[in-house]
Amino acid sequence: MLRFWVLDVATEMEDGPVAWIWSIGEDGSRLIVKEPFRPVFYLTGGELERICTCLEASKELSISSFSLVERRLSGRSLRAVMVSVLTDELEGLAEKVRKRCGAEGVFEADIRASSQFLLRRGLRPSSWHAVEASESGAVKGYRVYRASGDYQRLERVETPRLRVLAFDSFFLAGRGTPKPEFDPVMVITAVTERGEVRQFSGDEKDLLRGFIDLVEGYDPDVIVGFNTNRRILPYLTERCRRLGFSLSIGRLGAEPRTSVYGHQSLQGRLNIDLYDLAEETPEIKLETLEEYSSYLGLKVEYDTIDEYDLAEAWDKERSRVLEYSTQRARGIMEVYRAVSDYIFSLSEITGLPADHVLTAATGFRVENYLMGLAMEAGELVPPRGEATYMTYAGGVVMEPRAGLHEDVAVIDFKSMYPNIMMKYNISFDTLSVEGVHRAPNLPHAFKEEAGFIPRALKRLLEERERARGLAEMHPEGSVERRVLEARQRALKVIANATYGYMGWTGARWYCREAAEATSAWGRETIRSAMERAKELGLEIIYGDTDSLFVRDDPEKIRGLLGWINEALGLEARVDRRYRKILFTEAKKRYGGLTDDGKIETVGLEIVRGDWSAIAKEAQLAALEAILKEGKEEAVRRIRETIKALREGRVPIKKLIIWKKLTKGLEEYEVASPHVKVAKRMIEAGWSVKPGDLVGFIIMKGKGRLYEKAIPYFEADPSRVDVDYYIEKQVIPPVARLLSAIGIPERTLMGLISN
């Protein structure tokens, strides 16, 4: 038996499609496991025997074989013709066959060949397998095996030692964002996992060739960078082409290939872009390598040079640029080390290859996970439909009791929606008018027979519990803990998103009834818990969807938790205790002092990425004073902030307001500062695209706000509109906190004039 760890899978056309499993062997060797593979689609409806006769007569098409099989569709048994084909262009062929042979439905023709291979053969990326295989030569030094028989998943959990190359690169433009048509590569710096640094600069052709040679010589399994998918790899590829050669950094010398959703695929290697990871980390508001490193608590030094100053720095302080490039490559390696386990675990859970899982949107992670289970269960994977969007009611949110409260306990249901889906067996394949589980105030019901979705959730929740347990074994602040926390959270998001997935019109298993019923039962559950809490004499201060904030009373809370467990069959727990907690009038916003002495803020401007740092700091200072010192101190601190602003003592960086461009500039209906600034930047030659953050500063002047906003890197500190920052940034968020403890806004407005 050959044992191997799956790095990546590709299908290549030889005599028909062949799956190439790029792998790491037990002895650490790099190898390729090959298996001729026949992608499959199913035909249903019509007269299946006639369809078979028709297929028999269609020998000229690339059909390898076909047979009548028993499958399931939404849980119901169904006969179908399974067609195995010799091409990786399934969709066209399937449609042709369907028409010619008079079938009604086509299933699974829209799943790409390499995905099919992974899913059908039960192969999991980023995990260990065993298979009967015979050695059959070598390609470019990689031993090749022919697999025969089924793949067995092994229990081993550890990741083999991978060769990793971290790199970063800067490009040089005379004006604005560098464009690959004109502007050369200045420098590439690469670092191996042993810490060896190689820097390439000078003649562009030489430096690119140097990098290619390094990759070929070092032969990394993983190439990791920051912003490689969207920017660096396409850029380098284009530069090489223009210089008359190709960026041959694939394992058999191929160029990077643009794959699904802007991902750059490297033959036989994993291309990992840490930017993708930064983007989905909610604590990180500004997706930069620096922010990510500091979020992880890594000790990496950066002498940062802003993108907008790079060209100038290259002229004036070249050695600093080169040094920064090295720091970045080192930092990328450090971050990779910290997060690689997380990436591989996400890949293993969802069944998506490690480099694809990071670019896949949540819905597709869920879907891929479900598809794997579906194929195991013989459940046909339906095509994506075009359901019309219909909204439905979600969770209930209580009006908070505004003000400062002492000793508040937060009671929280454990994975509420997933557990509700399991309790009431909510699934697309259990929806039935005669079902025994009838959703409150809805015409939807679900039957007893174990559903597909509850089965899928069970595994996710178990895995999450495991990750949570492990996380708690590591000290707070340690890298291990952060990574396990991230895994735990990823599993929670995938589980919750399984609920949202069924309410998503783009889902293969769209089932609005299931999603709607889940939130309806959620409302019923929290309402009954609220009632019970009141009956027990608990004082409720706030609640949102699955939580109750109550005045702490351990005895009564114990009673409530016990009741929830017995009467509702769900688990709730005290998630947190606040010594003090402050609510404004608003829902979903509060800040408190926890029992272990930490300040926690939820929803307030402090946690939002679209407020200036000065405003967020001022609000935090006020909150801290309110919780720890008193009202007077809060007012004193704000007075100090305002004074500092007036006297020009606040660094310009703290005045930047960042907002994301969420769509193309033409699509905006109303003018706004960040859109205006984006337009201005584009005119100056900078590239600003949807998904980018635009940083701006408000300057003195007349007119609308958007007329006073300029790119942050053009701001002259002496012309900043200090009044705007005082009156519209600092005061309102602070005033909302203060008014909750009875200090009228006037008190702050009085501070404006001095």
Place this chain on the structure above:
DNA sequence: TTTAGGCATCAGGAGTACGTTGT
């Protein structure tokens, strides 16, 4: 390539009332 709904907050823009100005 879009998991869902619920929510606060801000600024722009349309509509309106009202006062001022010029003829």
Place this chain on the structure above:
DNA sequence: ACAACGTACTCCTGATGCCT
């Protein structure tokens, strides 16, 4: 006297990013 204009106000909506 009356139209044209500017300003201040209200109300609604688009936009963003958060919470669960």
